[in-house]
Amino acid sequence: MGALISWGGRHPVAAFGMFFAVFPFLMPYKSLASQVLIFGLFALGFNLLYGYTGLLSFGHAAYYGLGAYGTGIALAKLKIGSLWLGIAAGPLLAVLGGAAIGFFCLRRRGIYFAMLTLAFAQLLYFVAFHLPDVTGGDDGLRGIPLLPLNLFGWKIDLEGSLAFYYFTFVLVWLAVAGLKRILDSPFGSVLQAIRENGDRASACGYDVRRVKHLSFVFSAFFAGLAGGLDALRLAVVPVESLYWVTSGQVVIMTLLGGAGTFFGPFVGAGTYLVLGDRLAVFTERWPLVIGLIFMAFVLFLPKGIWGTLVANLPGGAPAEGKWH
Amino acid sequence: MDFSLAAVLPQIFTGLVLGMLFVLLAIGLSLIFGLMTVVNFSHGALYMLGAYFTVFFLGYTRNFWLALLLAPLMVGTFGLLVERFLIRRLYGRSPDDPLLLTFGLSLVLIETAKLVWGKIGLTLDPPRELGGAVNLGFMAFPAYRLFVIAVTVGVLLALWAFLTRTNVGLIIRAGSRDPLMVRALGIDLNRIWLLVFGIGCALAGLAGALAGPMRGAYAEMGVTMVIESFVVVVVGGMGSLLGAVVAGIMMGQVVGITTFFAPALAEIMVFVVMALVLLVRPSGIFGEAGLME
Numbered sequence: 308m309g310a311l312i313s314w315g316g317r318h319p320v321a322a323f324g325m326f327f328a329v330f331p332f333l334m335p336y337k338s339l340a341s342q343v344l345i346f347g348l349f350a351l352g353f354n355l356l357y358g359y360t361g362l363l364s365f366g367h368a369a370y371y372g373l374g375a376y377g378t379g380i381a382l383a384k385l386k387i388g389s390l391w392l393g394i395a396a397g398p399l400l401a402v403l404g405g406a407a408i409g410f411f412c413l414r415r416r417g418i419y420f421a422m423l424t425l426a427f428a429q430l431l432y433f434v435a436f437h438l439p440d441v442t443g444g445d446d447g448l449r450g451i452p453l454l455p456l457n458l459f460g461w462k463i464d465l466e467g468s469l470a471f472y473y474f475t476f477v478l479v480w481l482a483v484a485g486l487k488r489i490l491d492s493p494f495g496s497v498l499q500a501i502r503e504n505g506d507r508a509s510a511c512g513y514d515v516r517r518v519k520h521l522s523f524v525f526s527a528f529f530a531g532l533a534g535g536l537d538a539l540r541l542a543v544v545p546v547e548s549l550y551w552v553t554s555g556q557v558v559i560m561t562l563l564g565g566a567g568t569f570f571g572p573f574v575g576a577g578t579y580l581v582l583g584d585r586l587a588v589f590t591e592r593w594p595l596v597i598g599l600i601f602m603a604f605v606l607f608l609p610k611g612i613w614g615t616l617v618a619n620l621p622g623g624a625p626a627e628g629k630w631h
Numbered sequence: 632m633d634f635s636l637a638a639v640l641p642q643i644f645t646g647l648v649l650g651m652l653f654v655l656l657a658i659g660l661s662l663i664f665g666l667m668t669v670v671n672f673s674h675g676a677l678y679m680l681g682a683y684f685t686v687f688f689l690g691y692t693r694n695f696w697l698a699l700l701l702a703p704l705m706v707g708t709f710g711l712l713v714e715r716f717l718i719r720r721l722y723g724r725s726p727d728d729p730l731l732l733t734f735g736l737s738l739v740l741i742e743t744a745k746l747v748w749g750k751i752g753l754t755l756d757p758p759r760e761l762g763g764a765v766n767l768g769f770m771a772f773p774a775y776r777l778f779v780i781a782v783t784v785g786v787l788l789a790l791w792a793f794l795t796r797t798n799v800g801l802i803i804r805a806g807s808r809d810p811l812m813v814r815a816l817g818i819d820l821n822r823i824w825l826l827v828f829g830i831g832c833a834l835a836g837l838a839g840a841l842a843g844p845m846r847g848a849y850a851e852m853g854v855t856m857v858i859e860s861f862v863v864v865v866v867g868g869m870g871s872l873l874g875a876v877v878a879g880i881m882m883g884q885v886v887g888i889t890t891f892f893a894p895a896l897a898e899i900m901v902f903v904v905m906a907l908v909l910l911v912r913p914s915g916i917f918g919e920a921g922l923m924e
Contacts, residue, residue, distance in 0.1 A: 363727045365734075411906055414913045418670050418726055419869065422861045423909070429858050430902035437895045551854060555734060562731065592746050598738035605732045606720055 309620040316617070319569045320484045327476055337468035338540070339584060341475050343577045345537045348479045350560045350572030351486060352529025357558075358567030359490065360522040361502030365421045366428025367557050369408060370401040370527035372435070372549035374534025377401065379448045379544040380441065390454040390465075394478075394535050401531020402524055404431070409523035413516055416505075425551065432549040448544040465539075475536055482529055487569075489525060498522055502567075530557075559601045565611030574613040639891060640770055646887020647880065648776045648845070651783035654879030655838035656860035658790070658872055659831035665870030666807045666827045668726055669718060672733040674835045675857025676740035681706050681839025682848035683744060686753050695758035703836035710832025714825050737853070744850040752849030779841045786837065787876065790830075794872075803827060807870065855898075862905045868918025878916060 315322035331340035353367045377400030382393040412423040435442040442448055456463040456474060465471045489495050497518050500508040509515045538544050547553060556579070564575025579597065586593035608615055656674060663671050671677075684705050688698035713736065721728045756762070757775035764771040794800035806813045806823055814820055839853070846852065863882050867874025885904055890897040908915065 363730070365730075411909055414909055415865075418664075418668075418730065419865060421727065421730060422670065422865060423905075425858060426862050426865070426902055426905055429855075430899060433898040433902075437899070551858065555738065558731065558734070592742045594738055595742035595746065598735050598742060602717070602732055602735035602739065605728055605735060606717070609724075609728070 312617065312620055315570070320480070320487050323483050323570070323573075324480055327480070331469060331472050334581075335584070337472050339580060341468070341472045341540055342537075343573070343580050344472070344475050344479045345533050345540060346557070346560060346576040346580060347573035348482055348536070349530050349533035350557050350564065350576050351482065352526045352531075352533065353557045354561050354566060354568075354572045355486065355489070355498075355529065356522055356526040357561065358565075358571065359495070359502060360498045360519060361505075362519060362523070363421045363558075364412075364424040364523075364526070364554075365558065366408075366424035366426070366551070366554050367526075367530055368549050368551065368553035369424070369428035369431050370405050370530035371534040371537075371553060371557070372428075372431065372544075373404040373527075374398055374401040374531025375538040375544040375548045376435065376442060376448065376534075377531065378535030379451045379538040382454070382538075383448060383451045384441070388454070390456055393454070394532075394539070397535025397538070398528045398531035401527045401534065405524045405527025405531075406520070409520050409527075413519055413523065425554065428549060428554055429551060432546070432551075435546050435549050442546065443544070445546060447546055448538075449542075451538055451542045451544070453539055453542065471540065475540075478532070478536065482532060486529070490569075494518070494521070559597065562604055562609075562611055563601065565614030565617075568611070568614045568617060571611050571613040575611065578612060637770065639888070641772065642887045642891040643884065644770075644772055644776070644887075645890075646883040646885075648779050648883070649886055650880040650883020651780055652838045652842055652856070653860060653863050653882050654876050655783055655786070655834050655841075656856060657863040657867065657875035657879050658787070659834035659838075660860055660864050661867070661870055661872055661875045662834075663828055663831040664864070665872075666803060667718075667824050669729040669828075670726075670733070670861075671828075671831065672730055672857065673713070673737040673740060674733075674831075674860065675853025675855075676737040676744075677706050677710065677832050677835040677853070678839035678842070678856055679744060679848070679850060679853040680709065680740065681836030682755070682843040682846075682852060683748055683753070683839075684836065685840040685843045686748075686755050686848050689755065699840050702840040703833045706836025706839070707829045707833030711825060711829040713832070714828035718828065719821070719824075737857075741850050741854075748848070748850070750850070752847045752852075754847045755843040757844040775844055779845070782837075782841060786834070790872075799823070799826070859901050862901055864915075866905055866908045866915055868915030871915070871917040874915055874917030 327344065330343070331337045334340040334343070349367070349371050352370070353364065356362045356364050374397035378393050378397035381387045381396035387393050387396070408424070408427045412420055412427065415423060436444055438444065439446075453465050453471070456465055463470065465474050497508065497513050500511070500513070501515055501518060505515050534548065560575035560579045561572050562575065563578050564573065565571030583593055583597060586596055604611065610618060656678060660671060660674055663669055681702050684702035685698045688701045689695055692698060717732060717736070718729055721732060761775040761778050763774050765774045765777055794804060802813060802818055802823055806820055810820055842852070859882065863878045864875060866882070867876075867878030882901055882904070885900050886897050889900045912918075
């Protein structure tokens, strides 16, 4: 086990591909597997900002929701005939939103930043709520078609849940490889330098605000891609996509898994969704249990499941984990 | 549309009542933040508890005044327990951690409220003495709402007197300036933090108790309120009590007046004002730049 984790630590993208290639067969049903991938991607985006740059966004539903509405509106309202363009519209809208909101929020630091991101996400929620012509308002945006995938003239039908899973898998895998590339670049090192000590990074000559803003926009891109994929999975964008509960979910998932670790977001998303799915059989009030578990993690296991595992296994991967 | 003064004045008064709730919540948030640098995300859930406790004690004692007194006390006591057994473990860690913990707590409290009191909200009547309307000369206004304004003003004056005229108040103010120096003088800051957290929570409970007869009690009632109260605190200037009062009243007016002219925009305007204030004065109206960043 320790050797396996160590190998995964050295080749995270390959390890990710191998595990998630067989993942749907480990899950009770395939749609849950797709959901884990999509929310894992959302948490991956959040983790880039929180775990690696040290910025706690409490309104990440904004970019997930913008992504979902971007893809949803492109396919359901504008009737764009290409799945690729539809999917691209999501992260594009999220990136634009992230650039604008990031500009405002990064005027303040620390706790203010967290509260401002939350406030802007709530602003978007109310806007979506009061624009039923564009977003479907309270009923949500309905009728998003899952068009066949056009791959160099080769048409693939995605209607089956396993086909959709593997389509999602490939896109998320590319995103994971992209994140790895970002983290391994000098830019990635600057992010972590800012997380550890922003003033020192600034003294080293880095334009801290610009780097943070770029990290914010990257993070919005991943969250927006997740939102767009989820719009396809559900064929609906509920207005709750933008609600604070969605922002809270991604925070909980990332911390459960381990903020600042590479696999933490996926471990956390899997734990949250599978646990929620099992608990929902027993009680409608399952978020109560998740809330209690989350509080226990903040108090006693701030490194999360993956972070703790990596830190404690003999022969584990090189030191990973949050900066506590 | 009737734009006459007679039509707008009731909106201004309604906005003032909402502003009072904002002020009570924001003062509590700001007090806790100013001294302990803890952002209490569960503030909205405590507001909700205040409303439910009022319903509970009203059913138990059949006396609104007693319920209005007991509910905030209960919420304040709950706050003491939260500080003592949860928040206290997080001092010295990242300032994000108390925010995360109280976020989890608010989820737990909202779900617990649904479990105990049901998913459907409860209604709560104002006491018979305050059931009617008062003729202010230029218009009639519900007596209960005037009562809310009066109670808030009274509580603010009492809080002001406590902070400026008592020894404990002096220590609280000193503690928010320089905790290390206060400690060096041999004062047990842990007890001060406990007290301040309790007072802040009790204020949230009071806001909920006062809101109950106007808005009913339901599990999600604190969610929007806490986010808007955060906005009030940011606009007023974090840790500034005067800022919380001024911004709270201002935001109440923004909502009240927008509700009159363009109801759909009312919820959005609060955030628009926040964005504008941040552009002009990033540290808020009464905020000091650099405080707890």
